[in-house]
Amino acid sequence: MKTKLNNPLTFILVGAAIIVTFLGFKFKNENGIYRTMNVQKANVSDVLKFLGDDEMVHSMENFDTEKARIGEELILNGRTKIDSKYSKRISKYFVCTDCHNLGREFEVLTDESAEARLNYADENGISFMPGSTFWGIYNRTSFYNNDYEKKYDLLVVDSRDTLENAVQLCAKYCSSGRYLDGWELESIMHYYKKNELKIEDLSLSENDTKNVQKYAKLKKGEKTDLIETIKSSYVQAYGATFLPTMPTDKRKYGEGGNPETGKKIYNKSCLHCHSSGRVTNLKLDHSSLTGGMFWRNIKKYSDKSLYQIVRHGTYSMTGRKQYMPLYTEEKMSDEQLNDLVAYIKQLAKK
């Protein structure tokens, strides 16, 4: 039987379907089709948009699966294959994952403490790095915050509020590489979009989740409140506090520190770059020789002193482009540094 469009029943059914589609949760999949979905799986940025929040500078409608795949390859390997030929490496010295994780880094997304971050890394078998994770970076609104201005000076001005520029800054300067071509930058943005936060990642109350579900029925004030609640459920901008090298009279030299925690930091952070075959010529291991090297220098103000290297890192130079990023207080607390020293003391058999 042929369906007649002017049949009143068809009209009602089609009309109802349209209303349900518009009231229910919509999202656009890879093929550009809108469909309703489980609110838990909804993108945080879509929900904020539907609630009437201002769009972010780097806002994009959707990701393209193939572009996101290329973006991931660039992040992991620094290059990709085009027509069976390798593209030019972003950097000869680093890939993004030398300094950034790609997954979740905190149990509770409002947490920023170095202790909580290390616990999570320990429980989930991931590294503990000087850079913040790329997971959920799409939902952040500010980059290279606070003290990074001291390191990158005017370069951060354009990168603070624009994710694309932040990527370019890191590709060229943090990675000792080059600015990305348009297609490379676009692919990485698609990767970021793919890995944005979902409602289920936030710890929203049952009531707030229900309100998200029926967002279209909320009053203006309720919408504004819900925007606030959602935005305070994750970190919009990671803090970055630079600390000076600790003065010798403040150093505890491991006293009261936990060597077990120190060992975790050593394995999950230092060895991420300093184990054999990694990014630097300085090979670190669990030998008493390595321990002894650190211990001999521990009281100094030099790059071989843990107190200095952790807070200042090293600088990229002509002829020696590999450098070590510094750890902000948010990425390693003074207590953790003392734990690390306690472990090194154990290694040195002192």
Ligand code: HEC
């Ligand atoms: C040698 C270490 C290193 C490498 C390699 C590196 N980064 Fe970074 N990156 C950092 C540090 C340190 C920061 C400081 C801010 C932070 O992440 O908290 C940072 C910040 C960023 C930020 C801003 C994050 C924020 O929330 O403030 C972006 C975006 C970024 N990097 C992208 C990249 C990309 C893309 C690559 C690879 C092409 C890359 N980075 C490679 C160390 C590195």
Ligand code: HEC
């Ligand atoms: C993102 C990679 C990375 C991480 C993480 C990292 N380093 Fe480094 N580190 C480097 C690079 C690169 C150099 C430069 C050495 C070179 O020229 O090869 C360096 C240099 C050093 C130096 C030598 C300084 C000198 O001038 O002789 C020490 C000591 C050091 N790192 C200790 C550590 C310790 C301890 C940790 C953990 C808290 C750590 N590093 C974490 C990459 C890293």
